[in-house]
Amino acid sequence: xxxxxxxxxxxxxxxxxxVTDSALSGGIGAVPAVVLAAVRGGAGMIQLRDKDATDADxxxxxxxxxxVLGAQLGARAAQIPLVVDDRLAVAEQTRCHLxxxxxxxxxxxxxxxxxxxxxxxxxxGTPAQVREALAAGEADLLGIGPIHSTATKTDAAAPLGxxxxxxxxxxxxxxxxxxxxxxxxTVAIGGIDETAAAPIAATGVEGICVVSQIAAAADPQAASxxxxxxxxxxxxxxxxxxxxxxxxxxxxxxxxxxxGQEDQA
Ligand SMILES: Cc1ncc(COP(=O)(O)OP(=O)(O)O)c(N)n1
Ligand SMILES: Cc1ncsc1CCOP(=O)(O)O
Ligand SMILES: [Mg+2]
Numbered sequence: 001x002x003x004x005x006x007x008x009x010x011x012x013x014x015x016x017x018x019v020t021d022s023a024l025s026g027g028i029g030a031v032p033a034v035v036l037a038a039v040r041g042g043a044g045m046i047q048l049r050d051k052d053a054t055d056a057d058x059x060x061x062x063x064x065x066x067x068v069l070g071a072q073l074g075a076r077a078a079q080i081p082l083v084v085d086d087r088l089a090v091a092e093q094t095r096c097h098l099x100x101x102x103x104x105x106x107x108x109x110x111x112x113x114x115x116x117x118x119x120x121x122x123x124x125g126t127p128a129q130v131r132e133a134l135a136a137g138e139a140d141l142l143g144i145g146p147i148h149s150t151a152t153k154t155d156a157a158a159p160l161g162x163x164x165x166x167x168x169x170x171x172x173x174x175x176x177x178x179x180x181x182x183x184x185x186t187v188a189i190g191g192i193d194e195t196a197a198a199p200i201a202a203t204g205v206e207g208i209c210v211v212s213q214i215a216a217a218a219d220p221q222a223a224s225x226x227x228x229x230x231x232x233x234x235x236x237x238x239x240x241x242x243x244x245x246x247x248x249x250x251x252x253x254x255x256x257x258x259x260g261q262e263d264q265a
Contacts, residue, residue: 193215
């Protein structure tokens with residue numbers, strides 16, 4: 001039986017995933033408005049990332065984002081998962097989804113704390129890390145990157161480029177062909193702008209994760225809409241054969257490889 005969090009991940013539209021940056025957006029107080037603009041522009045998932053904020057600040061930010069999205073979008077707000085970066089305690093307190101890196105709390109430990117309902121994302125940057133994440137089976141989403149160079153994350157590894165992204169996706173594509181159960185979703189991150197979005201989509205990755213091109217944009221809604229359009233164009237070219245990113249037929253999901261009909265009962 002599929003874990004509820006993995007089922008939830010397969011319900012998400014993560015073609016465009018915005019990760020916030022308080023400094024680039026003019027302070028933590030400005031973040032909820034940027035989040036709303038990103039969602040209005042088409043972002044289907046939001047991660048709250050602020051290395052300088054206290055846990056209490058982040059709890060307040062989660063609550064304020066929920067309040068603003070709920071007030072402005074009504075029932076649609078429930079379709080936009082909020083994820084917190086790094087802070088397991090904040091995720092636990094607010095019942096928010098969590099993203100962890102290779103040096104953060106392990107997905108297995110986070111799962112123990114958060115239970116089966118909340119999504120856990122995991123950063124990967126090598127084919128071996130993707131393979132390991134697939135074998136461990138705790139992550140619902142894999143962030144792959146950095147794809148291109150970025151000023152946003154000062155301790156980022158060397159960029160993978162499109163070839164490196166393709167290599168990281170190979171174990172996932174192989175598992176999609178051979179494993180019967182649903183896999184974690186995949187998104188690319190790092191240095192992604194409008195020009196980069198389409199070639200990234202053509203690799204079959206299911207979404208792009210974008211910080212600065214939205215957080216620092218004069219019009220974050222318009223920037224989000226352009227990024228989503230560019231990614232969707234590239235993904236359309238990749239699947240002109242009528243097959244999904246995993247190279248097999250799409251099965252009734254909004255985007256990407258999905259949970260089989262037999263699994264939905
Ligand atoms: C979706 C997604 N992918 C990767 C990251 C990077 O996480 P991490 O490697 O832990 O680095 P920090 O973001 O914590 O600096 C991410 N946040 N989101
Ligand atoms: C958090 C993170 N993880 C890998 S690269 C990165 C930063 C991406 O930021 P930007 O979209 O501004 O390049
Ligand atoms: Mg981290």
